[in-house]
Amino acid sequence: MAPHDDDNWAAWAAAGLARLSRVWGCSGIVVIPSAAVTHPAVERCLTRFNPDHVLAYVPSWATADGVRPGTINGLIAGRATEAAGEQFEEMLRKEPWNAPIVQEAEAAADELRELCGTNRRDEHVQSSHLFDADVHDLTPLSAVTKATVVGVPRRLVTTVEALAYAMHVGIGESEAEGQITAGQWQEVAARGNESPLLSQLHPGALGDSCPARSHEAALCVSVSRAFQRREPVVVLGDRPEDFALAEVLRQIRGVATWIPWAEPGLYDMWLFSPRKHVLVTSASLTVEETRQQTEERWHKRSFRSIPPEEEERPFKAVHPDAIDIDHPLMVVLKDSWDQPRSLPVTREPDGTLQASLSLAAEVPNGLDPDRHRWQVTLTAPSHPVPPLPVLGSHAVIATGQNPWETFARAADGGVTYWSHRFDFVPSGASLAGSLASPRLAWPGIKSTLNVTASAQGADVRPSPAGKRAAITERLLGSRTALEELAASPGWALLRMFMSPAVPGGCPVGSWWKLKSATVLSWEAIAGLDDHGWEPTARREQVDQWTSQGVLRRGLILGCGHCPILEFYPLSEISQSYLCRRCGGTNQLTSDRWRPAAPEPQWFYDLHPAVLELVENDGDVPLLATRFLRSEHWARQALVCEEFELLVDGNPCVEMDFALATAQELWLGEAKKNDSLANTHRKRKDEAAKLLQGCALAGAAGLVLATVQEQWAQTTVDAVRDEVLGRVRNVDRSLLRSWCDVMN
Numbered sequence: 001m002a003p004h005d006d007d008n009w010a011a012w013a014a015a016g017l018a019r020l021s022r023v024w025g026c027s028g029i030v031v032i033p034s035a036a037v038t039h040p041a042v043e044r045c046l047t048r049f050n051p052d053h054v055l056a057y058v059p060s061w062a063t064a065d066g067v068r069p070g071t072i073n074g075l076i077a078g079r080a081t082e083a084a085g086e087q088f089e090e091m092l093r094k095e096p097w098n099a100p101i102v103q104e105a106e107a108a109a110d111e112l113r114e115l116c117g118t119n120r121r122d123e124h125v126q127s128s129h130l131f132d133a134d135v136h137d138l139t140p141l142s143a144v145t146k147a148t149v150v151g152v153p154r155r156l157v158t159t160v161e162a163l164a165y166a167m168h169v170g171i172g173e174s175e176a177e178g179q180i181t182a183g184q185w186q187e188v189a190a191r192g193n194e195s196p197l198l199s200q201l202h203p204g205a206l207g208d209s210c211p212a213r214s215h216e217a218a219l220c221v222s223v224s225r226a227f228q229r230r231e232p233v234v235v236l237g238d239r240p241e242d243f244a245l246a247e248v249l250r251q252i253r254g255v256a257t258w259i260p261w262a263e264p265g266l267y268d269m270w271l272f273s274p275r276k277h278v279l280v281t282s283a284s285l286t287v288e289e290t291r292q293q294t295e296e297r298w299h300k301r302s303f304r305s306i307p308p309e310e311e312e313r314p315f316k317a318v319h320p321d322a323i324d325i326d327h328p329l330m331v332v333l334k335d336s337w338d339q340p341r342s343l344p345v346t347r348e349p350d351g352t353l354q355a356s357l358s359l360a361a362e363v364p365n366g367l368d369p370d371r372h373r374w375q376v377t378l379t380a381p382s383h384p385v386p387p388l389p390v391l392g393s394h395a396v397i398a399t400g401q402n403p404w405e406t407f408a409r410a411a412d413g414g415v416t417y418w419s420h421r422f423d424f425v426p427s428g429a430s431l432a433g434s435l436a437s438p439r440l441a442w443p444g445i446k447s448t449l450n451v452t453a454s455a456q457g458a459d460v461r462p463s464p465a466g467k468r469a470a471i472t473e474r475l476l477g478s479r480t481a482l483e484e485l486a487a488s489p490g491w492a493l494l495r496m497f498m499s500p501a502v503p504g505g506c507p508v509g510s511w512w513k514l515k516s517a518t519v520l521s522w523e524a525i526a527g528l529d530d531h532g533w534e535p536t537a538r539r540e541q542v543d544q545w546t547s548q549g550v551l552r553r554g555l556i557l558g559c560g561h562c563p564i565l566e567f568y569p570l571s572e573i574s575q576s577y578l579c580r581r582c583g584g585t586n587q588l589t590s591d592r593w594r595p596a597a598p599e600p601q602w603f604y605d606l607h608p609a610v611l612e613l614v615e616n617d618g619d620v621p622l623l624a625t626r627f628l629r630s631e632h633w634a635r636q637a638l639v640c641e642e643f644e645l646l647v648d649g650n651p652c653v654e655m656d657f658a659l660a661t662a663q664e665l666w667l668g669e670a671k672k673n674d675s676l677a678n679t680h681r682k683r684k685d686e687a688a689k690l691l692q693g694c695a696l697a698g699a700a701g702l703v704l705a706t707v708q709e710q711w712a713q714t715t716v717d718a719v720r721d722e723v724l725g726r727v728r729n730v731d732r733s734l735l736r737s738w739c740d741v742m743n
Helices: 009-020 040-049 061-067 071-076 082-092 100-116 160-169 182-194 197-201 240-253 266-272 287-299 445-455 464-476 479-486 490-498 522-526 535-548 608-615 619-628 680-697 713-728
Strands: 056-058 129-131 220-223 233-236 256-259 278-282 315-317 330-333 345-347 353-355 375-378 408-411 414-418 458-462 511-513 518-521 551-558 565-569 576-578 585-587 603-606 638-640 643-647 650-655 657-660 665-671 701-706 739-742
Touching: 009 056, 009 061, 009 129, 009 160, 009 240, 040 100, 040 240, 056 100, 061 071, 071 082, 160 182, 160 240, 160 256, 182 256, 182 266, 233 240, 233 287, 240 256, 240 278, 278 287, 287 315, 445 458, 445 638, 445 657, 445 665, 445 680, 458 464, 458 680, 464 479, 464 608, 479 490, 479 619, 490 518, 490 522, 490 535, 490 603, 490 608, 518 522, 522 535, 535 551, 565 603, 603 608, 619 657, 619 665, 619 701, 643 680, 650 665, 650 680, 665 680, 680 701, 680 713, 701 713
Parallel strands: 056 129, 233 256, 233 278, 278 315, 665 701, 701 739
Antiparallel strands: 220 330, 345 353, 375 414, 408 414, 458 643, 511 518, 518 603, 551 565, 551 603, 576 585, 638 657, 643 650, 657 665
């Protein structure tokens, strides 16, 4: 977080970038002027960027004097002797400069920490400030890199054009001959790292030299989880928020260019190559102003291939909120980032995974634990953790773990922690004694919901429907098996247990409706009209359900003392049995079983919780989550069954499912019909409740699912109006919420 003033904001951003260019990891860090942090477009991107640390840049007096000449002289004027003044100045130049704009930057950093839920002052803080002097907990880039690191000479970065280029390559200490014209800065800023200007700025640099902000210099690479190559982004405008937007988009998407000059230049034209499509945006300009500036650049290009009226524009002016910022890049150590580990874990009742043992101390190849600091991220592919701000250290450390051993938080779909201990490290400690070895927890989705709802003053409890689904899931062994059941012909078979009359195709005596339940024999099950389900496979399925407890095998028995006829599971049958109604003792003889036959016939009873799940159309949300998990972005998602959100102990809204990915948390509502309600007022109220549920749970959005061909337009309109109304009312918790309507 760089200090800001209106007259020198670019110089202060350059000062922060110059300091950052000397830190290992600068290729994956952003510089944000303090005045830009609250801009909605910047805030949206920073939330998705989800930084592990937010540092306030505190310059030295020497740096402050470079940005504001005369700062030091103004302080030391009037000193008693010239010698004392020289000694004082030498000492002062190294001291932190604590001016009001620095304090404002610290306050902005605190605000961003709260927004992103990272290294907050009231929690565990590993690093909070970046000083001009080297500090122990940050590793210098020079201590790690194997190449000659170069950057734009600091004295040359005095304009926004120079800053636009320095944003790509970083700022170094070396000097250059002569001056760089504004046109040259514009050319190289538009071309980024492809520019030959570095050789002019550093004529003595060796052939293995790398820009300070390049991944190569830091021995790192960027890893993308996006499935498609994304368009380059160009940010127009010369304001701090434009620079900040370009900075963070560069880290999220990998390719972003900042053009802070309004006058079109010939070198801007490389952006409009016919081989690429470019998104043009701005934080300070309207979409129309952005489009006009881009059109001016387009018309000024020096080549024409086809008549202008037939040309297809290879660019699109968009609002910053329209830019896809899902799947941000992850900057990792090149040769050590993908290391499989076998780690013993235990699964808690709420689905949380906890490491059973402390992690073994480990140093990546090429690093020295005495000189270097790094972070470790552990992910479980089948158990993603959304990087939500509320999932702080308390949520991702195992029971009994010392919370002060190291920094830990949810990030990059897993849990990340600082490499070194800092609770207490004795002098001369061994490698195992100096490196962190925490026991971590990967929260289950129920635990995640409890944490996110609690942060909003709400509570979560399973609904009756959710309890039934949880019982069935436990019987079948997994949520996936339950979803597959809902999509299989087995669901139609289970519906036979709730039929009010004998289903077609059932032989006489194979289907009985008793007072407590409906039971079926194998003959009734085999008579189900589904020609695609072979009898052998059907037989195997029934046997599996019986072993799982979904079905219970038993007999229909009567009582010789009262007129009751009841189903008795196999586990309750012996030669003698007690009547459930009157308690009378009966013998297992031919006059007791039904139907009358020389030998008793086996029947099957459906587990009561499964029966209620079928009766209440429990397959609808199961089909919805099954479809969602077939999409690439949610393939490994965690799913929670129906639950209720309570405010002040009172039920507020019931949600049909929750879905957590490595990126975010979603809530959903699934319907058998195509409408949320029968009247406009009720539809509006239902839409309001669902969106309020998303806000209380900290969800990124709402999924509406129906088994019909499409939702009724009245329902779509009701939800859209409610979303727009909440945005107009500046309900900040819902600014990012939106609805994905699924048929």
